[in-house]
Amino acid sequence: MTRTIFYGLGAALLWLMTATVSLAQSPIQDLLQTYEADLAKPSRKSIGTVIEGLIASGQPEIPELLTKWREKDVWQRKDDKLFFYGEKIDSKTYRLIDIATGEVVGELPKKELKQLKPNSGVRGVIATALVQFQLTDPDRATREAGLTAIERGPEASHLGALRASISPETDADLKARKVRLERLLTIPYDEDSATRVAAIESFSKDLGVDARAAINPLLTTTRKAAATLPENANIAAVLEPGDDLTRAEAYGLLVDAGLAPAQVPASAQKDALIANVENGQVAGVPVHQLDNDAARADAYAKLAAAGTVPPAVTETQIDEALAANVIFDVYAEPDNAVTDAAQEALKSIETRVFFNQMLDLGLDGLSLASIYFLAAIGLAITFGVMGVINMAHGEFIMMGAYTGYVVQQVIPDYTVSIIVAIPLAFAVTFAAGVAMERLVIRWLYNRPLETLLATFGISIALQQIAKNIFGTQARPLTSPGWLDGALVFNDVVSISYIRIAIFVLSLIFLCVLLFVLNKTRLGLETRAVTQNPRMAASMGINPDRVNMLTFGLGSGIAGIAGVAIGLYAKVTSELGADYIVQSFMTVVVGGVGNIWGTLLGATMIGFLQKGIEWLNPSNTLAAQTYMIIFIIIFIQFRPKGIIALKGRAAGD
């Protein structure tokens, strides 16, 4: 009794107080006092109406208030329940600021104040509400942030705010983004079917991942079973057991829908048999006879007949159940027009995506081709032009890459270090090549098979030495910052700058080599010595010197290729060995003795490998296998390569 009176008194007092203060306060404070209880103790349920009410009032202070509220900067004075912005002075004292005027009201100890602490759910609701203010905010950065927030987590409630914000938008970029986002949100959230269809159709030529992400969910289906097709459902397809799905799957759906008795799985049958073993017999059948499925099924049937276990579902029962029911895929989206439009749009998008993927694949192939070309071009000189099989060519590539690594250890600036590393790698491998030519290959010009073996000996020695010096772990060769990133054409087609750089580098090599071989004295002498060393010697050319320089040139180019390859692959002692077989293939396929042939060979192998990888995307190993098999067969038809030298130049 006393308690009731007490409550009644308290309520009256409260009403009196509110009434009194509200008379003296600003409109915003009045508004807040209307929702006092919900503000002080907000919940996910009630907060919606509170915020709607606040926004509907159209008070100018609302956005700031919501922001401060979310950041827990709104405080309530305990004695009169008024709300203020709070600023911390020290841990015990807070400065109160009036919400309407922004004037300092006074400083109060913390214990006389109560902080509004919205939980994360409430903060989310506040953030959503804030979006519409952000979208029309005079500050461009704020508008952009709001837009980005919607793009990350779109909600039905954003649609209205977004639409309202489009026409006042002044910035052309943002306006375009808003319009696009509005269409994206229209697809799932708009009420009107025709509007949605129009929005979907507007995306039918769009390659953006976001467009597909918006349309795809419309087409999600659930597989259901029923006695008859439901009338009002948006059905994607009716399925035929045996054709569209297996009988077992179909029956499983019937069981899940409660339309058929559950099957007793083989393992359960087996468990039942085991459970019913008596005196070495199951239902009169000796256990040792149960070593095949037929005998087990018989024994189980006997148990079922005795009523010990539930009977197994027979094949006829399954057939009957499947015949009596339909199985179908139904769209989650109930609107038929929308799903049709989505299907059309997606089909059109996929065609475009396919063409763009082809384009992207072409770029990939081109870049792989340039890598192969780079790895093989040195070989095109030593093997193609001079006819020397150099199995250590791969190790020269490796030496180039390690030179780049060592240079980066000394020169920390990546751009400078690359500029230094390229000529240095050329110098190092040029020297190595000349040394090898002088010491080994010179003695073996008449014995190509033994050149192969001797250079292989050098190759394993070099590889092991690299391993002893640099260890077995991969060393990084970091590319300069301006080579990071990729050139993006659209959401499907892009190519990284480093691959473009390698492509350009290989083009430069091609031009330089063509120039050296065709337009310079050294090139002329090289070709003369290659065709007929004795004749060349009698013309006053020193074949020894020319061979030495040509071999050095080929090796030096391998070194530069090593720097380039090291930039996008890790530098290990096996770096060169990974490329050697492909490099020889490139030269052989292209046609020996011709730089253009090497270019064609690399192009063919690069595109082919990418093509095979595209057909079988999970497996690059298989792609390489098929490619090598293809090359072996290709050589059957053009044993001398794509560009075969004819006549005397062929050297046979």
Next chain:
Amino acid sequence: MQRSFFMRNPSVLIFIGLLALFTLLVTVFSEAFGVGVISTSLVKTLGKTLCLCLIAIAMDLVWGYCGILSLGHFAFFGLGGYMIGMWLMYERTKAIVVSSLAEAPLPPTADEIRDGIGTQIFGVVGGAEIPPIWFFADSLFAQLVLVVTIPGLLALIFGWLAFRSRVTGVYLSILTQAMTLALALYLFQNDSGLRGNNGLSGLQNLPGLDDVPQATISIWFLWASAFALGLGYLVAAWVVGGKFGSVVRGIRDDEARVRFLGYHVESYKLVVFTLTAIIAAIAGALYYPQAGIINPAEIAPIASIYLAVWVAIGGRGRLYGAVIGAAFVSLVSTWFTGGQAPDIPLGFYTIQWVDWWLVLLGLSFVLVTLLAPQGIGGLFDLFTNRKTPERGGADLGPDAGSLQEKEAEQ
């Protein structure tokens, strides 16, 4: 008067005699049948070395006698190993599965056993189905037939394609290397049906012979390897000894000339290539049960190049040279890489042979190629007065025919 085969090829009898003596000595000193001086692991190493000698003979036939530098014979070796490995692994797993299912309250059905085997073998590559290529895996006879037929067929098809388009010399070498690489890459895949890079393991355990200790099994395999090596040597000597051998050597020395004489060069090459592939496969089928494990890395092109290294160091163009090369290099290699060779302190740096052995091998290989093309086998010429007359200039190797440098230039 036609002299007998052994009279014309005295090295065959000497070789087989030495091989028999070696086998006898190892048996006498082994743990299983003798005094136990030689450990089981050493017996296995010796048995494996005999298999390597056998494939070296195959390599010598195809390279030293026929002039085809094949860089793919280890692919056939590995395939032979895989074929026998499939049976060993399947049967052994089957025994394990059957014995574990025997404890179950119901006797297992055939399907349950098959599923059990599938899970045991292919669980490691995320599968349980037994792939179709294992169809014959439960039959020793069928797999033994496959040991010979699969590599033989591969060699036949590859050789036919390569020889008919007249791919010769270094191009052929690169092509064989590509074939090996393709096979290795294929086997590296998990869905190749041969357990990807895990390979086949546990091959040292013979199914049904769990009670026999490894010491005994290792001696059995040593005998089998020695027998195969002796037989292989005999076959190889017979092949290169007769008229066929003369044509083959003619092809090595001047292919065009032999063709003009009316011989069908491609067929001769194909026969030699396929025969050596089969010999290599048999060697592999004997090697891997002793090694215990086979994986695709064994087939990588580098292995075949090492094979060429052995034969070159031993001395190609003579069968015992190949055997000496393979035995010498592989045993020395085991000694160096096994960490038994003493380190050499240089004061500022200590040469550890585990790290530097490959460098030494590579460089000595260069030196042998440059300075002693006859290899170790050339030393025997000093004793047998078979030293070729001084014709001036260096040997030009198989490609330039039997001419020597100065003769070729005349």
